[in-house]
Amino acid sequence: MSDNIPFFPDQASAAASKVDALYAFLVAVTIVFSVLIFALIFYFAVRYRRSRMGERAKTVKSSLKLEIAWSVVPLVLSLTMFAWGADLYFEMRKLPREALDISVIGKQWMWNLTHIEEGNKELNALHVPLGRKVRLTMISEDVIHSFYIPAFRVKADVLPGRYTQLWFEPSKAGEYHLFCAEYCGTKHSEMIGKVVVMTPVDYERWLSGGGTNEPLDVAGERLFEQLGCASCHGAEGNQRGPRLAGLFEKKVQLADGRVVVADENYLRQSILQPKAAVVAGFEPLMPTYEGQVSEEQIVQLISYLKSLGEKEAN
Amino acid sequence: MSEHGSLAHHFEDLEQQRQSADLGMWLFLITEIMFFGGVFAAYAVCRWMNPAGFSAGTQHLDVTLGTINTAVLIGSSLTMVWAVQAGHEGDAKGISRNLMLTILLGGVFLVIKGFEYRHKFHDGLVPGPLFHFEGEHVAGIELFMCFYFIMTGLHAFHMIIGIGLLMWLIVLARRGRFTKEYSNPVEGVGLYWHFVDIVWIFLFPMLYLLEH
């Protein structure tokens, strides 16, 4: 797939070239030190061979200066690597505010992806527009998987029971590998797919080509009614349960004194294990929905809860 | 001194042998610290992740029995100290008498523990398919009970081994194997027994007392 350098991966995201620059630095350091050590050994081995030196070596006093020198130089170099790597890593981990949201559910051995806003579903493939930031919220239904797109230089494990997130900004149109990088059983090597980066126009066309899809928050709203959530979390607010509009990403004061941020994982836990974190000022009345909702439905509910906040803001 | 029957051929003298045995035993105890340490670390993490469940779980344990057991175990450490002391004095009778007391107290501990376990079974507090107890269910209680059984189970297992070792020592003492100069095995097992005591000293507040 690489079109210019042989044996080198495509650079198809904004981060890729930055990672590659750091990689180049590391390669350079490695070459310098390997060559230095190889050359010294080779030179010494030839120069000081026994047939030339006789049976005895020459006396050589130890040298503190030398020891310090060859400790400090590697130290400085490695701290440079650390700082550069950590800086870039934080840049790559910091989630963008505005992004195209995708939900990823991994299970043995396939990837289910959903475009949250439009509701388009995909299996083992992901279509994204060029130049737009994409944010994935991922969870597994069974074991640990790992979502890996080499051309974007991104990877994150996908865990059971907890959401993890990942983002990238595609910078080159084309088709790229999607791999599962965490060993997950027999067909781990077949848990693969493709990521298709399209121009925004093509992307729009692709979206509408997928037939009519129900956006996730709409599906979530219906579930919210069906499961009876509304009976306690009605829009009026003077209900048994707390008002949920605008909750997402707000701080929540809990009954046991902790303050937590209502992120996706918190919402998920609130639905599945409501008693693990009880909101201050409320009785722990809410029943658990463990076993009654699938991971997919939880994602729908969460999308709905998030959308409540946005509607509020508008 | 080297004609002494208890000196192995590869040691120079009894003092070297004693120090080696001591150091060896302590190193072994370090491995035990790390062995239990793995569960302690796991406990810390899981408690951090499930504060509500863990404090609810603590309430299902019996503080009175736990306290009694703590006292019993510390008592057994005291008699163990006396046995070691008797060893230094070359008093074989004293060794076996105190070791028997230690075994007795250790036995009491295990019996009480057994009763506690039976209660938990009875109340449906054993993790797994049988887990169903009356009362309010908070997520994390089952996890807490996992820790309860793993930690106390490992501890009890160590006590059982300890009791076996104590019996072996009694046999040796009866055979007159210990002298004023040589009672390394008593000392070694003593260290082990005290270590098991220390583990309990931490388990007790972690399982029975915190936020109950």
Place this chain on the structure above:
Amino acid sequence: MGATTVPLIERTREHYLNVRYGIKSWLLTVDHKRIAILYLISITFFFFIGGAAAVVIRLDLATPQGDLVESETYNKLFTIHGIIMIFFFLVPSIPAVLGNFLVPIMIGAKDLAFPKLNLLSWYLYVIGGSFTLWAMIAGGVDTGWTFYAPYSTTYANSHVILTALGIFVTGFSSILTGLNFMVTVHKMRAPGMTWFKLPLFVWSQYATSIIMVLGTPVLAITILLIGIERLLGVGIFDPALGGDPVLFQHLFWFYSHPAVYIMILPAMGVISELISAFARRAVFGYRFIAFSSLAIAILGFLVWGHHMFVSSQSPYAGMVFSLLSFLIAVPSAIKVFNWTATLYKASISYQTPILYAFGFIGLFTIGGLTGLFLATLAVDVHVHDTYFVVAHFHYIMVGGAIMGFLGGLHYWWPKMFGKLYPELWARISAAIIFIGFNLTFFPQFLLGYMGMPRRYHIYDPEFQVLHVLSSAGASILGIGYLIPMVYFIWSLRYGKDAGPNPWQAKGLEWTIPSPPTTFNFEEPVVVVEDPYAYPTDDEPTWPQPEEAHV
């Protein structure tokens, strides 16, 4: 300590190999040297099993569709390959064979502090190994050597518990060996054998033992927790109960990262001995090398999180682990540079052992430096769980540790058996191993950066060229490993008598006959000389003669 004071051996001299005969005299021996031989035989056995698995893996990977075996079999192959190579070959290799044989002799002792415990260690190893082999024959395990939950606890349907039991038992073998070495080094040194007179090999064994004692118990409990969870169906790694599978990774790597230093430190100790013996001079910067072993052992416990950069571990914890990982580069660098400096103005002869030492330094440098790529957060995100990692650790473990082991085995073989191996064949096979090794594993760096994930049975055809190169290399490497096997066995019968000190090397082990007698030393040892007291030309020639602080 002069080598010439030792009388020439007669044919019928009594030594540890011929004092007693019969299988019982071996299986019930408490002689550290005989136990070392028992280990040598057992680990060689396991190496060839692990190697056979590698051969099938490489054959299978020659084509992208994986035509040779089923996916399920493939997964079992790399699992058993990893488990056997790590727990049953490399961890015990140098400590249990060379360490067992040499540590008491090098410090002037008659045996290890606890000889019976030493035998028990071997039995535990054999029992653990049998469980694992049994699991393998009964159908295998497919969790990868890392046993990640919840796959290993809930989803795998292979012999996880049996294998885990094998590793659990073998762990205790390792613990007891470490404990024995530590007590021995502390309490059994001959009069005059101060800490700074200890050969660096002993220092490295000591540092290794620290890790074995402090780290292995955590592996034991982790494996036990996995076993319990799998057996009973409930446990603390289950997210449904509020547990956390990532917690397993923390506990696992708390041992398994330090364990990589269990595998490399002894090899580093061997290299110090080899370099000084064949360069005929004291190791440059003795104290720095000695202390860097301790530094590596201790720092090694602080970096385990670098295996978890993409596991959902907090980025802040990742940052700390990354920083600490980089600090380990410094003591490693100190060793590499001091070895190189030892060659300066030395008198070097190119016998097989030092060829392996050169190989070690070169390949360890590459393996270690690529470890830094992995410790670099942003780069690891890309190369984690790709062939880049596979190449990194094979460079260190196969290119480093095994080279060290083979170098040491060649160096001390005459001591262990009193026979010389054929030098020409030994050099040829060293060259074959070096070439085959690089051809096998260098392409994997490229594969990894291209994005080829590890533990993949089926892969995209774009990766095939490099995989074929790698497979070709592996067959050369395999041949390279078979040759020493043949000539070592050959030498037992046909090899020339070695005499007490074939290399004219320094060190207590070379002052006694080969093979040594059961209690190693005829007379009590009193040490006065510094280690590596090779006579040198007396003029100080280093550019700036510092005051002696070493």
Place this chain on the structure above:
Amino acid sequence: MHDHQAARTISIRVFLALMVLTAVTVGVSFVNLGAFNLPVALLIACTKASLVLVYFMHLKGNFKLLWVAAASGFLFLLVLISLTLSDYFTRDW
């Protein structure tokens, strides 16, 4: 060596101290100290453990190396726990 009687007195005193501390830790557990519940319980447990280590296990009066050994065990336990927790504590930052 120690006088027989003195050793016995010491052991009994240590035993009594351990019992008192047990009583204290149980008593305190019935008082809600908020954020101090954990530190207090741990402090008492550590004190008890130290008493056992120093007196019952004869660290006192034994060769120095044993102190180092015992200390290193607890130190590495601390490393294990604290570095593991460093992940969990900072996950929500």
